[in-house]
Amino acid sequence: MCSRLRWTISSDSLRGLLLACLLATCGDVVAADPAAVGAIAVVVRNDSSIRLMTRDEVYAMFVLDRRGDFHPLDLPESDPTRAAFYMRLAQKNLTMMRALRSKLVFTGAGRPPQQLDMPALIGRLAADHTAVAYLPASDLPAGTRSVAVLQPSP
């Protein structure tokens, strides 16, 4: 029976705790410029029930954890697409998003999207029709389609 109980940790940072203690001060700083990221597409698998999403719906799903039956996915903080996505969606930088997510989790109100690196995220999109992710619009994987686009500031 207990095997049906699922355990989750909201971020992957616990797994890296010991490593983090050693590397926290010299880790992978976000080096790439988010402003240099082109259009960002919110993508789903071709057979997803989501047809189009408004900006408010994307905000509700990725920022407020109003996910319904879907599973939003995050890229790592080191990927400039993530910083650009949240800056365009919510006008919030890395520090602000960390604080906001912290509030969401520790009020019991929700949890952040699952974080996957790019290959794992593309694999999850291919395997899960409820997955929702964001990717550079210029390079969408086969079998996926865009349901919203966030353009860079002019």
Added chain:
Amino acid sequence: MHGFPRTPTSLALAAALFCAVAPSAGAGDFGELRLDGYATLAATRALTDGAADFRAAQFQSQGSGRSRDWDFANDSNLALQLSWDTPLPSWRAVAQVIVASDTYDDIKPRADWLYAGWAPRDDIVLRLGRYPMPSGMQSETRWVGYSRLEVRAPLAVYFPMPLTSLDGADLSLTNRLGGLMVRSRIAYGNSEVDLQTRVGDSIVTVRDLVSLSFDVSQGAWRGYVGAFHADVRNVSPGTRQLYAALTQAAASYPPAAALAFNYNTGYNSTWQFDFGLEYQDAPWTLRTEAIYRKSPTKLVAQQFDWYAIAGYSIGRFTPFAAIAQIRFDDDYGPQPIPASPAAAVPALLAYNASLNTLDSTLLTAGIRWDLDRGFALKAQYDRHSLDAPNSRGVFANTAANFDGRSTPIHVFTLALDYQF
């Protein structure tokens, strides 16, 4: 506070709900458990010339300055949160245990969150059990250092609230009104804690607290308006003696009756009004909060407190600066000592000796550095000015010459925040 606040009724209700949920899950699916946590390791140095201890919360009784040079306890904590999305539709359970310094300077665990939640829709949440005291825009994340720029929740607004949680129920409704997202919340509950205060070791009881708040956000803006009413009793051996002495003195010196009321041992009607406004549009963070507390006695101080903070992010660094004021809104001036009757003299002397305030102005400068893997490093400097002759600010264990100190007090803090 000995570990946990004492009111058990709603906790028993929450526990009963947990038990009801588990068997009904049957053999099929026990839902999903999620573990989250946060921690802060902080070192604080307060330069009080050995005349007082700096406190990060009103229930704390020792700290850096007099009891010890460096304090590692008052701003440090470790918390684990267990969330269970039960197999019953719409039901979840959340428990959060935080290990932190208590009112007796002991590091002990307490449960600030322990509730069963029912959310039949995304926009309706009912929580039964224990949840944080609804006092201020950041009340639910008061102890989560990672969730803000500063080392600690702003003292002006959060220091005067010694209670950490409430046992009862709250209902949240979230609506969209045009472009506004509005979270309306009504709460009811009770709480009781042991508290070391300026008048001795007290038991503070909050009865029938009713709270209403509105949290409105649109884009970069967030506004908060809240209020609560409660019947509050604050009793210690010292205040009982003072009340008895003043009541006795009133028989021969009638003005002492009004003074006695300030330390009465019954429940007193207390109001608090909270206001908050936040603007977050990278790279700027601006936030201000204010509270006004209305109380008929000096056991719960009537006061108006506010702060404002501005931060500007440069990559992973966010320097910030803040100003804050705590102002008691009542007569804390010494009462004239009559020549007679003789019985009233010691009672009024004792009354005058009890009149201490928190009146102070705080100037703050600091920086938050966001590291990888859920860490943030902070450095903060606070300059405390005591603004009344009988003010002790947020300090405890004061020496005789500390009240109303004319020179500012400098407090330095280094903190490492972590969350997973």
